[in-house]
């Protein structure tokens with residue numbers, strides 16, 4: 001389990017969760033009901049969180065969230081598809097040509 005996203009806006013956390021679920025990534029939401037105790041515990045502990053169950057899916061999930069935030073994944077390095085050798089931009093979590101996942105990913 002790895003934490004991929006946290007926000008004190010529970011709606012955003014659920015949006016991220018739904019988006020990742022739609023990509024068949026197993027995720028869990030934590031702390032989504034703790035907002036009622038904000039003020040009694042540190043705010044960082046009140047943040048709702050999205051956790052990726054399978055660490056192998058972490059990079060893919062990270063890319064999807066980066067795309068959601070910026071509309072592109074410019075900070076991510078380009079990569080070469082292990083399936084067909086095609087050059088892919090870093091913003092692609094899957095090969096644009098053959099849909100092969102980023103090397104090492106197996107969701």
Ligand SMILES: [Zn+2]
Pocket residue numbers: 081082083084085086095096097098099100
């Ligand atoms: Zn490919």
